[in-house]
Amino acid sequence: MKILIICGSLRKKSYTRTLTNIVFDYCREKFAGHQVDYLDLGSQAVKQFRGFDENYGQETKAAIALVTNAEVMLIGTPVYNGLLSSGIKNLFEHINYKALDGKVAGFIIQASGPISSLQVQGQLVALMAYFRVFTNPRAVFTYRDQHFDKEGNLIDKLVEERLKRLAEETVGLAIKLKE
Structure with a gap:
């Protein structure tokens, strides 16, 4: 099974990155027999989407390959002005909608x-529905002043x-869908 953790924060100091790092470390330990990858949109430059006919650089192509090859995605996003991060939106603009089916x-x-938070969860669910991706209905919500020092x-x-x-349930769902 190929598991991908995505950090959608573009900030250098990021609460979202703290959370996705925890998930990445846990998945590497818990699912040691599986391929576990990490895509940090704050450090991997995914070019702005300008259409499928454009020639994007190697970093962008590598990010697209990570997403399209993953069977499970654990996606972390900050909430900016009631919206998911522009990095997440841009990343999925690069993906052919047929590539993520199932x-x-x-x-x-x-x-x-x-x-x-619930508004952004709705945006993520709608985005994944477009790609025919099954989603775990139990998201993890965190708040800066409540959960961080x-x-x-x-x-x-x-x-x-x-x-x-979340990691266990999402991977478990993928395993059940394969049966």
């Missing part, structure tokens, strides 16, 4: 507060457990 995704949504470290151990559960 795959599975889970979501990690980091916001400053709870107001826009001033240095950006996760201080809520229950969130860490929820992240692990």
